[in-house]
Amino acid sequence: MASARATKRFMKLAFTPMAIFTVVLVVPFATGFYYTFTDWDGFESTKLVGFDNYIKSFKDPTFWSTLRFTTLFVVVSLVIVNLVAFGLALIVTSSLRSKNILRTFFFVPNLIGGVVLGVIWQFIFNSAIVALANKYNWEIFKQSWLQDTNKAFWALIIVTVWQSSGYMMIIYITGLISIEQDVLEASQIDGASPLRTLLTIKIPLMAQAFTIALFLTLRGGFMAYDVNVALTGGGPFRTTELISLHIFQDAFANGNFGTGQSKAVVMFLIVALAALVQVSISKRYEVQR
Amino acid sequence: MRVKRSVGKRVTFIVGLILAFAYIFPFFLVFVNSLKLKPEVLANPLALPSHITWDNFSQALTKMNFFRSLTNSIIITVLSVSMLIIFSSMLAYYLARTKNKLSKYIFLILVTSMIVPFQALMIPFMARFAQFVSWNNRGALIFFYIGFGTALSTFLYHGFISNIPTEIDEAASIDGASDMVAFWRIIFPMMRPITATVAIINALWIWNDFLLPRLVLTNETQTLPLSTYLFYGQYTVEYGQVMAGLVLAVIPIVIFYLILQKQFISGISQGAVK
Numbered sequence: 001m002a003s004a005r006a007t008k009r010f011m012k013l014a015f016t017p018m019a020i021f022t023v024v025l026v027v028p029f030a031t032g033f034y035y036t037f038t039d040w041d042g043f044e045s046t047k048l049v050g051f052d053n054y055i056k057s058f059k060d061p062t063f064w065s066t067l068r069f070t071t072l073f074v075v076v077s078l079v080i081v082n083l084v085a086f087g088l089a090l091i092v093t094s095s096l097r098s099k100n101i102l103r104t105f106f107f108v109p110n111l112i113g114g115v116v117l118g119v120i121w122q123f124i125f126n127s128a129i130v131a132l133a134n135k136y137n138w139e140i141f142k143q144s145w146l147q148d149t150n151k152a153f154w155a156l157i158i159v160t161v162w163q164s165s166g167y168m169m170i171i172y173i174t175g176l177i178s179i180e181q182d183v184l185e186a187s188q189i190d191g192a193s194p195l196r197t198l199l200t201i202k203i204p205l206m207a208q209a210f211t212i213a214l215f216l217t218l219r220g221g222f223m224a225y226d227v228n229v230a231l232t233g234g235g236p237f238r239t240t241e242l243i244s245l246h247i248f249q250d251a252f253a254n255g256n257f258g259t260g261q262s263k264a265v266v267m268f269l270i271v272a273l274a275a276l277v278q279v280s281i282s283k284r285y286e287v288q289r
Numbered sequence: 290m291r292v293k294r295s296v297g298k299r300v301t302f303i304v305g306l307i308l309a310f311a312y313i314f315p316f317f318l319v320f321v322n323s324l325k326l327k328p329e330v331l332a333n334p335l336a337l338p339s340h341i342t343w344d345n346f347s348q349a350l351t352k353m354n355f356f357r358s359l360t361n362s363i364i365i366t367v368l369s370v371s372m373l374i375i376f377s378s379m380l381a382y383y384l385a386r387t388k389n390k391l392s393k394y395i396f397l398i399l400v401t402s403m404i405v406p407f408q409a410l411m412i413p414f415m416a417r418f419a420q421f422v423s424w425n426n427r428g429a430l431i432f433f434y435i436g437f438g439t440a441l442s443t444f445l446y447h448g449f450i451s452n453i454p455t456e457i458d459e460a461a462s463i464d465g466a467s468d469m470v471a472f473w474r475i476i477f478p479m480m481r482p483i484t485a486t487v488a489i490i491n492a493l494w495i496w497n498d499f500l501l502p503r504l505v506l507t508n509e510t511q512t513l514p515l516s517t518y519l520f521y522g523q524y525t526v527e528y529g530q531v532m533a534g535l536v537l538a539v540i541p542i543v544i545f546y547l548i549l550q551k552q553f554i555s556g557i558s559q560g561a562v563k
Binding site: 006009010012013014016017018020021023024025026027028029031032035042043088091092094095096098099101102103104105106107108109111112113114115116119120121122123124127128131132135162166167170171173174194219222223225226229230243244247248251252257260261264265267268271272275 | 298382395417
């Protein structure tokens with residue numbers, strides 16, 4: 001009797017969303033994983049091939065260079081985005097009268113999708129800066145930054161920091177505001193300097209905000225696609241392809257569905273592992289209140 | 290002491306001002322150049338236009354099919370977000386109020402799924418849904434957004450519902466209300482703050498999404514990010530027109546933000562911290 005009622009409840013409230021979720025997420029995930037062990041060509045698979053697709057993927061030198069490039073991108077963008085975002089949050093939570101308008105300015109790039117932002121910066125790097133450099137004779141800008149792998153890397157970082165620091169700023173603001181005022185007053189009475197208060201009181205008490213912001217930037221870094229496509233398009237000569245774009249090209253431009261999907265599975269494992277390690281380390285620093 | 294603090298405040302203000310300028314400058318540059326003719330853009334991108342031309346805008350409006358893409362973006366975003374709100378709030382209600390093994394597993398699967406990057410699914414995804422997509426690509430896209438958005442939205446609602454006392458449901462059911470009536474008449478209206486959060490987070494994601502629409506949509510149904518990207522690729526050298534196109538692409542969401550600024554900020558901080 002009770003279970004009949006439970007079934008009815010499930011059918012009414014949970015069935016539709018769970019069915020859609022299963023069809024859209026669970027089924028492609030499972031079949032995609034299965035396909036990597038077959039000779040799947042995007043349409044049909046005739047036999048199991050073991051680890052062939054994975055072996056082929058790891059023999060592909062461009063896959064390794066993409067993995068290196070992506071890892072570097074994730075680490076550098078994670079550090080800079082969070083430093084900048086935390087700095088912005090400190091500015092915006094200070095006693096400035098203009099803090100609300102500053103917050104709006106810092107947040108605006110985040111409203112706009114990576115493609116539009118990437119295109120804006122492509123104009124800046126390829127045309128605006130180059131035009132100015134020729135006019136005023138600035139050597140390092142005379143050739144577009146996007147034509148050179150190392151400089152294009154920094155161009156990607158600049159745009160990513162500009163885009164995501166506003167979002168992470170909001171998370172840090174929430175953390176900073178959640179600290180009880182009496183704790184801060186107590187430290188002031190004890191004569192702690194603002195820097196000391198920041199390092200030994202504020203940061204440990206808002207460690208949860210760091211856990212979240214680091215997780216989001218880590219995941220976002222591995223999944224970055226829009227800015228990559230719109231800013232560098234992977235060029236020059238596919239040297240600035242992040243993993244997402246690399247998989248996209250492998251599968252949809254070159255028709256290598258088997259290796260493309262194996263690389264995607266590898267990407268999933270890396271993201272999951274990195275996130276797990278990061279969260280479990282960050283959690284250790286969180287103070288129980 | 291007081292002198293020191295006011296110096297510190299002034300430094301903070303100046304740093305803040307410089308940064309704000311740096312954050313907004315790219316938009317300013319795009320806007321200024323959208324009002325210029327091509328040779329003037331190349332001569333000095335930083336200079337103000339010597340004479341303002343709106344011709345770039347009328348060109349961009351037609352060439353990127355602005356109003357068609359805007360309509361598509363609005364339809365897709367509004368429908369996906371409303372369905373996500375309806376389905377995920379009901380699912381969350383079920384999960385929060387039913388304590389059995391099934392609900393526990395469902396919740397666990399939803400939370401775990403949030404770590405799966407779309408890239409890990411997109412290849413089998415496109416193979417599997419090719420027919421569905423060619424039959425009705427906008428409908429398919431909305432369906433996909435519901436699937437991909439369910440986990441986070443349900444998670445947010447679940448946290449909120451867990452804090453609503455069960456006595457309220459019990460009172461409703463004693464008064465003879467069915468589950469559905471109790472939920473839609475009593476619980477759902479109480480969840481307005483979290484509904485705003487869910488709506489804003491999903492709307493920002495869907496409005497700006499590029500990869501999935503790029504795989505799914507055709508020319509007639511393309512959304513704003515997609516048409517901006519294609520327009521830029523086609524007319525890269527028409528600097529003024531491209532800049533006008535970018536201004537057009539940016540305006541709708543910025544207006545939306547300025548109207549709902551408070552909800553945006555609280556939505557993001559709630560959505561992230563939960």
